[in-house]
Amino acid sequence: MSVTAPAGFVAAGVTAGLKKSGGLDLAIVANRGPLANAATVFTSNRCKANPIIWSQQVMADGRVSAIVLNSGGANCYTGTIGFQTTHATAEAVAEQLDVSAGDVLVCSTGLIGEQLDLVKLTAGVFDAGLALKDDDAASAAAGLAAAQAIMTTDTRPKQATQVSPAGWTIGGMAKGAGMLAPGLATMLVVITTDAVLSSAQLDTALREATRVTFDRLDSDGCMSTNDTVSLLASGASGVDADPDEFAGALTALCRDLTLQLQGDAEGASHDVAIIVRNAAAETEAVTVARAVSRSNLFKAAIYGNDPNWGRVLAAVGTISEADAAFDPYGIDVAINGIQVCTAGEPDEPRELVDLTPRAVSVVIDLHAGTAGATIWTNDLTHDYVEENSAYSS
Amino acid sequence: MSVTAPAGFVAAGVTAGLKKSGGLDLAIVANRGPLANAATVFTSNRCKANPIIWSQQVMADGRVSAIVLNSGGANCYTGTIGFQTTHATAEAVAEQLDVSAGDVLVCSTGLIGEQLDLVKLTAGVFDAGLALKDDDAASAAAGLAAAQAIMTTDTRPKQATQVSPAGWTIGGMAKGAGMLAPGLATMLVVITTDAVLSSAQLDTALREATRVTFDRLDSDGCMSTNDTVSLLASGASGVDADPDEFAGALTALCRDLTLQLQGDAEGASHDVAIIVRNAAAETEAVTVARAVSRSNLFKAAIYGNDPNWGRVLAAVGTISEADAAFDPYGIDVAINGIQVCTAGEPDEPRELVDLTPRAVSVVIDLHAGTAGATIWTNDLTHDYVEENSAYSS
Numbered sequence: 001m002s003v004t005a006p007a008g009f010v011a012a013g014v015t016a017g018l019k020k021s022g023g024l025d026l027a028i029v030a031n032r033g034p035l036a037n038a039a040t041v042f043t044s045n046r047c048k049a050n051p052i053i054w055s056q057q058v059m060a061d062g063r064v065s066a067i068v069l070n071s072g073g074a075n076c077y078t079g080t081i082g083f084q085t086t087h088a089t090a091e092a093v094a095e096q097l098d099v100s101a102g103d104v105l106v107c108s109t110g111l112i113g114e115q116l117d118l119v120k121l122t123a124g125v126f127d128a129g130l131a132l133k134d135d136d137a138a139s140a141a142a143g144l145a146a147a148q149a150i151m152t153t154d155t156r157p158k159q160a161t162q163v164s165p166a167g168w169t170i171g172g173m174a175k176g177a178g179m180l181a182p183g184l185a186t187m188l189v190v191i192t193t194d195a196v197l198s199s200a201q202l203d204t205a206l207r208e209a210t211r212v213t214f215d216r217l218d219s220d221g222c223m224s225t226n227d228t229v230s231l232l233a234s235g236a237s238g239v240d241a242d243p244d245e246f247a248g249a250l251t252a253l254c255r256d257l258t259l260q261l262q263g264d265a266e267g268a269s270h271d272v273a274i275i276v277r278n279a280a281a282e283t284e285a286v287t288v289a290r291a292v293s294r295s296n297l298f299k300a301a302i303y304g305n306d307p308n309w310g311r312v313l314a315a316v317g318t319i320s321e322a323d324a325a326f327d328p329y330g331i332d333v334a335i336n337g338i339q340v341c342t343a344g345e346p347d348e349p350r351e352l353v354d355l356t357p358r359a360v361s362v363v364i365d366l367h368a369g370t371a372g373a374t375i376w377t378n379d380l381t382h383d384y385v386e387e388n389s390a391y392s393s
Numbered sequence: 394m395s396v397t398a399p400a401g402f403v404a405a406g407v408t409a410g411l412k413k414s415g416g417l418d419l420a421i422v423a424n425r426g427p428l429a430n431a432a433t434v435f436t437s438n439r440c441k442a443n444p445i446i447w448s449q450q451v452m453a454d455g456r457v458s459a460i461v462l463n464s465g466g467a468n469c470y471t472g473t474i475g476f477q478t479t480h481a482t483a484e485a486v487a488e489q490l491d492v493s494a495g496d497v498l499v500c501s502t503g504l505i506g507e508q509l510d511l512v513k514l515t516a517g518v519f520d521a522g523l524a525l526k527d528d529d530a531a532s533a534a535a536g537l538a539a540a541q542a543i544m545t546t547d548t549r550p551k552q553a554t555q556v557s558p559a560g561w562t563i564g565g566m567a568k569g570a571g572m573l574a575p576g577l578a579t580m581l582v583v584i585t586t587d588a589v590l591s592s593a594q595l596d597t598a599l600r601e602a603t604r605v606t607f608d609r610l611d612s613d614g615c616m617s618t619n620d621t622v623s624l625l626a627s628g629a630s631g632v633d634a635d636p637d638e639f640a641g642a643l644t645a646l647c648r649d650l651t652l653q654l655q656g657d658a659e660g661a662s663h664d665v666a667i668i669v670r671n672a673a674a675e676t677e678a679v680t681v682a683r684a685v686s687r688s689n690l691f692k693a694a695i696y697g698n699d700p701n702w703g704r705v706l707a708a709v710g711t712i713s714e715a716d717a718a719f720d721p722y723g724i725d726v727a728i729n730g731i732q733v734c735t736a737g738e739p740d741e742p743r744e745l746v747d748l749t750p751r752a753v754s755v756v757i758d759l760h761a762g763t764a765g766a767t768i769w770t771n772d773l774t775h776d777y778v779e780e781n782s783a784y785s786s
Contacts, residue, residue, distance in 0.1 A: 112703020
C-alpha cells in the first residue's frame with residue numbers, strides 16, 4: 001500500500017503511449033475528501049518546467065483535489081504550446097473527476113525540450129478517470145499501478161507507508177533515478193494522508209521533512225527542472241493529528257523513500273552515506289558533505305572499491321572558510337569503520353577498508369563544533385555513463 | 394623547446410624510482426640568471442600539500458633559483474614527516490646547485506596520503522644535479538625530459554614557447570590530466586623567460602594570464618591540493634620587456650598549455666568549449682559556463698554524441714539570481730553551430746547536430762548584457778571512470 005493506504009484516496013496508472021517502451025506512463029491520485037488540503041515543495045531550479053509553473057498557481061489557495069503525473073516527457077522548455085498542454089491536461093482531469101481544474105496539480109518527467117502529445121495525454125486521462133471510478137481504485141494494486149506509471153529510468157517502483165496508533169495513515173510514492181540533486185524539493189513524490197491537518201500545518205511538516213531527507217540526497221549533482229513533492233490530506237480518518245507526531249512520521253516516510261531512490265540510482269553500485277560530524281553548524285556540515293558527494297574522483301574510486309581518502313580531503317578543501325570553519329589539517333576520516341586518517345595524517349592502512357558491500361559510510365570529523373549532517377550519494381560507474389550517454393537518442 | 398627555450402635556464406628529468414612504472418619522475422629547472430625573479434600562483438584548495446606550504450615561504454621574497462618537481466606522490470596529508478621530506482628535497486637541490494634552499498620551489502604530484510621515499514628523492518636530485526652540469530642541459534631534449542618527468546596519467550608531455558621580436562622568449566611545460574578544476578592556479582606548470590622583469594611585474598602578468606586560461610579549464614570539477622604555476626625570469630636576454638606585450642604573450646602561452654591539458658584529460662573523447670555570451674558580467678558568464686561544465690548528465694550526453702540541450706539549460710537554471718542575472722526562458726543554445734534552442738523553446742532539430750568531432754562548442758546566449766567567458770571542459774566517459782576507479786590500487 002502506498003498513496004491509497006490512507007482513507008479518502010484513489011489512484012490509477014494507465015498506458016497513454018507517451019513512453020517508447022509502451023509501459024504505464026500516466027497516473028492520477030485523487031482526494032475524495034472530506035478535506036482537500038495540500039502542501040508542495042517545488043524544485044529551486046530557475047528553469048522550471050511548465051507543470052511546475054501551472055502547479056505553483058494551483059497551490060495559491062492550498063487546495064488540491066487531484067494530481068496527474070506523466071512520464072515520457074518533462075514538458076520543460078516547450079514554450080507557450082507546452083504550457084497549454086499542461087493546462088489542457090488539468091482541464092481534462094477536472095472534467096473526468098468533476099472538480100475544478102484550478103485544484104489539479106500536474107507533474108511531468110522525461111526528456112526536456114520536446115512537446116508532449118496532447119491527444120495521447122487526454123486519452124490517458126480519460127482511461128485513468130474510468131479506472132478511478134472502479135471499485136478497486138483505493139486498493140494497493142491501484143496505488144502500485146500509479147507508482148509504476150511515474151517511473152522513467154527507475155528499475156522499481158518506490159512506495160512507503162506510516163501508520164499512527166492515533167488512527168491516521170500516511171502513504172507515499174516516488175520516482176527518480178537520475179538528475180538526483182534537489183534544491184528544496186526533488187523528483188516526483190506524492191504523499192497522501194487521512195489525518196485532519198490544515199494546509200499550513202501540512203506545509204510546515206513537509207518543509208521540515210524534505211529539508212532533512214530528499215534535500216540530503218545528492219546522487220549525481222544534477223538538479224531537475226521538474227521536481228515536485230506533494231502532500232495531500234483527505235481528513236477521512238476524522239482524527240486531528242498531533243502536528244509533532246505527524247511531522248515525525250512524515251520525516252520517517254520521506255527518509256524511507258529517499259533511501260529507496262538512492263538504492264535505485266542510475267547505474268550505481270554503491271549507496272554512500274557521507275556523514276559529517278562536529279561541524280560548527282548544520283549548514284556547514286551539509287556543505288562539506290555535499291562537496292564530497294560531488295567529487296567525481298571520489299565517486300569513481302568508490303566504484304573501484306578503492307578507499308582513496310585523499311580525494312575526500314581534496315574535496316573538503318574546496319570549501320571556503322566563509323562557508324565552513326575547520327582546520328584542514330585537523331580532520332579525521334573513517335571509511336566503513338576504518339579510521340584511515342587522523343588529524344590530517346594517515347592512520348590505519350587503507351588496505352583494511354572493505355568496500356565490497358553496496359552500503360558505504362564515510363565519516364568526516366571536522367573537530368569544529370557539535371553539529372552534523374548526512375548526504376546520501378552514489379558511486380560513479382560505467383553503467384551511469386552508459387545510461388546517460390544514450391538517453392534521448 | 395619549452396622551459397629551456399629562454400636563455401639562462403637549464404633543465405633535467407631523471408628516474409628516481411618514485412613511479413611504479415619506472416619512468417622519468419623527477420625534474421629540476423634551474424635559473425642561471427643574472428636575475429632570479431619569480432611569481433607563482435598556488436591552488437586555492439584549503440588542503441594544501443606540503444610542497445605548497447614550503448613554496449609559499451620561498452615566495453616571500455620573490456626570488457627563485459630552481460624548482461624541483463616529482464611525480465609518484467603528492468606529499469599531501471603526510472604531516473610533519475611529509476614537510477620534512479619537502480624541506481630535505483629543497484636542501485638537496487640547494488647543495489647540488491650551490492644556491493640557497495630558501496630559493497628552491499618544490500612541487501609534487503601523485504597519490505594523496507602516502508609518504509614519499511626520501512632516499513629515492515635525494516638520489517634523484519643528485520642525478521638531476523649531475524645532468525644539469527652537462528653541456529646539453531639547456532637543450533630542447535633536456536626540457537623535454539623535464540616535461541616527461543612530471544607526467545602522471547598524462548599520455549604526452551605539454552610544452553609551449555612564445556618568442557618576441559623584441560628579443561625575449563617565454564617557454565613553458567605543464568602536467569595535469571585529472572583533478573583538473575583549478576581555483577586561481579592549476580596542475581603543475583613551469584614557465585621560464587629571459588625577459589628583464591621584476592617579480593612584481595611577473596606576478597601581475599601571471600595572475601592576469603592564469604585568470605583567463607588555467608582558471609577557465611574545468612575538466613572534472615575536482616580541484617587539486619598541489620596545483621602550482623611558476624614563472625621564473627632570468628633576465629638573460631638583457632631586454633626590458635614591455636609589460637603589456639609580455640602579458641599578451643604569456644596569456645597566449647598559458648592558453649596553449651591549457652588546451653593541451655584539455656586535449657589530454659583523463660579518458661576524454663571530446664574537448665568541449667562552453668561559451669557564454671551576453672552575460673551581465675564576466676564573472677556571471679564564468680559561473681554559468683562552469684555550472685554546465687560540472688553537469689555529469691551533460692558530459693555523459695556529449696560522450697554519447699547526444700545533443701541533449703535540456704541538460705545545458707537544467708544546469709544553467711541551478712544558478713541563483715544573486716549569482717547571475719538572466720531570464721531562464723530567454724536563453725538561446727547552439728551546439729556545434731546548430732541553434733537547438735531559441736528563447737527557451739526548441740528551434741532547429743537536435744538531429745542536425747554533429748557531435749562526432751572531438752571539438753565541441755556549446756554557445757549559451759543569456760541576453761542579459763555584453764560580457765562573456767569560455768570554460769573548457771571534457772566529456773564524461775567510460776575511460777574516465779575506469780582510470781579513476783583504479784588509481785591508487
